[in-house]
Amino acid sequence: MTRLKRTKIPQSVVKRLTKYLTFVQGLRMSGVEWVSSQDVADALGMTSSTVRQDLSHIDFHGISKRGYETRGFHKVLAKVLGADTVWNMIVVGAGNLGKALALHEEFPRRGYNICGIFDNDPRKMGRKVGRFAVQDIRDMPRFISNGKIDVGIVAVPASAAQSVADMLIIARIRGILNMTLTHVVAPKHIVVIDSRIVANLFELSHAITAAR
Amino acid sequence: MTRLKRTKIPQSVVKRLTKYLTFVQGLRMSGVEWVSSQDVADALGMTSSTVRQDLSHIDFHGISKRGYETRGFHKVLAKVLGADTVWNMIVVGAGNLGKALALHEEFPRRGYNICGIFDNDPRKMGRKVGRFAVQDIRDMPRFISNGKIDVGIVAVPASAAQSVADMLIIARIRGILNMTLTHVVAPKHIVVIDSRIVANLFELSHAITAAR
DNA sequence: TAGATTGTTAATCGATTAACAATC
DNA sequence: TAGATTGTTAATCGATTAACAATC
Numbered sequence: 001m002t003r004l005k006r007t008k009i010p011q012s013v014v015k016r017l018t019k020y021l022t023f024v025q026g027l028r029m030s031g032v033e034w035v036s037s038q039d040v041a042d043a044l045g046m047t048s049s050t051v052r053q054d055l056s057h058i059d060f061h062g063i064s065k066r067g068y069e070t071r072g073f074h075k076v077l078a079k080v081l082g083a084d085t086v087w088n089m090i091v092v093g094a095g096n097l098g099k100a101l102a103l104h105e106e107f108p109r110r111g112y113n114i115c116g117i118f119d120n121d122p123r124k125m126g127r128k129v130g131r132f133a134v135q136d137i138r139d140m141p142r143f144i145s146n147g148k149i150d151v152g153i154v155a156v157p158a159s160a161a162q163s164v165a166d167m168l169i170i171a172r173i174r175g176i177l178n179m180t181l182t183h184v185v186a187p188k189h190i191v192v193i194d195s196r197i198v199a200n201l202f203e204l205s206h207a208i209t210a211a212r
Numbered sequence: 213m214t215r216l217k218r219t220k221i222p223q224s225v226v227k228r229l230t231k232y233l234t235f236v237q238g239l240r241m242s243g244v245e246w247v248s249s250q251d252v253a254d255a256l257g258m259t260s261s262t263v264r265q266d267l268s269h270i271d272f273h274g275i276s277k278r279g280y281e282t283r284g285f286h287k288v289l290a291k292v293l294g295a296d297t298v299w300n301m302i303v304v305g306a307g308n309l310g311k312a313l314a315l316h317e318e319f320p321r322r323g324y325n326i327c328g329i330f331d332n333d334p335r336k337m338g339r340k341v342g343r344f345a346v347q348d349i350r351d352m353p354r355f356i357s358n359g360k361i362d363v364g365i366v367a368v369p370a371s372a373a374q375s376v377a378d379m380l381i382i383a384r385i386r387g388i389l390n391m392t393l394t395h396v397v398a399p400k401h402i403v404v405i406d407s408r409i410v411a412n413l414f415e416l417s418h419a420i421t422a423a424r
Numbered sequence: 425t426a427g428a429t430t431g432t433t434a435a436t437c438g439a440t441t442a443a444c445a446a447t448c
Numbered sequence: 449t450a451g452a453t454t455g456t457t458a459a460t461c462g463a464t465t466a467a468c469a470a471t472c
Contacts, residue, residue, distance in 0.1 A: 082417030100312025
């Protein structure tokens with residue numbers, strides 16, 4: 001039974017672990033059984049030193065001359081990232097983005113189950129999004145406590161982001177995926193991760209502009 | 213006329229500039245005319261030192277005792293991030309996520325215009341996504357060169373990500389927004405920014421798990 | 425065995441924070 | 449003026465890379 005290490009893994013390392021997970025999963029699907037730190041580094045554009053240093057945060061070991069067994073590698077990465085368990089999520093905001101996320105097959109395929117979608121617009125309530133009917137946001141707190149919901153995805157207009165986050169926090173959600181541009185404030189026992197697509201577009205247009 | 217500085221701005225700084233832009237835009241909308249580095253830091257959960265250090269990369273200056281004028285601050289951030297110009301984008305992949313992105317009002321509102329959506333599935337071709345008909349991916353290269361397309365959003369299954377990216381690269385796209393989990397390889401004159409929502413979910417479930 | 429590759433320590437590099445003189 | 453706040457230099461902190469002994 002693989003045990004997690006006590007020490008906190010830096011966020012920079014966690015971000016790379018998500019890349020390793022995807023890469024190693026691909027290798028397994030191709031039937032590759034062993035991979036070296038250099039292989040990983042080459043595929044993902046980094047140094048083998050970084051790969052080995054990152055793995056030192058994890059209770060998993062390679063073998064000299066052979067590298068890492070993909071099976072165990074994949075398994076431990078999934079465990080460390082929480083990708084080996086099932087998570088219950090709700091989507092708040094039934095606009096185009098919220099609806100798409102509620103329908104995104106990739107999430108349940110990976111154990112991130114959508115359990116409901118909420119909005120505050122009465123005209124949207126009851127409308128079907130796949131197998132879900134849009135629910136009144138006022139029913140959200142009860143839904144969270146009844147359904148053991150772990151994660152709330154915030155896909156509302158920026159102006160409503162903080163108040164929706166506050167509702168989620170009061171309802172004792174464990175984590176928030178913030179899809180809005182707004183910075184969301186939360187007590188530190190609640191995890192907030194930003195997934196701000198427009199901010200990524202800013203980064204992109206900056207880099208294009210800056211390239212000469 | 214505001215001039216951009218010569219030196220390259222570190223990516224860590226650029227990421228924070230996107231937060232400043234959103235925050236300062238909100239201030240302007242509320243009619244606030246001046247903001248101090250401490251105000252920004254408090255709102256976004258960082259130190260005032262970081263804010264001032266970040267601004268040293270930019271050709272914009274505050275005034276002792278008053279801080280920064282929001283109008284100029286907003287303007288220079290928009291300029292540095294390329295948010296003050298119009299960008300032409302296409303979406304590749306007409307699944308739920310691709311369709312939602314093609315419909316996302318936030319993008320054109322901010323100058324990131326969707327110009328078309330492509331897929332390789334003949335059953336999807338011709339179908340309407342808002343005002344767009346899904347086009348054959350084989351017509352993509354010509355569309356890019358004819359339409360002065362700057363950015364390609366890759367919203368296809370992970371297995372197709374690299375080959376789609378290669379098509380975009382050959383067609384001389386300037387930047388790629390990668391929505392898939394896969395690492396995308398590109399020559400260094402092509403900007404690739406990852407916006408991997410599932411990876412953000414991994415980060416989230418890791419953090420929830422790691423919190424004791 | 426010989427040599428490839430790990431795991432870890434040490435060196436380097438970069439990013440964040442602290443401190444403070446300049447200044448409005 | 450007095451004091452708040454900038455801009456920048458220096459100090460600290462953390463992350464990445466290099467190097468190499470251990471080892472399979």
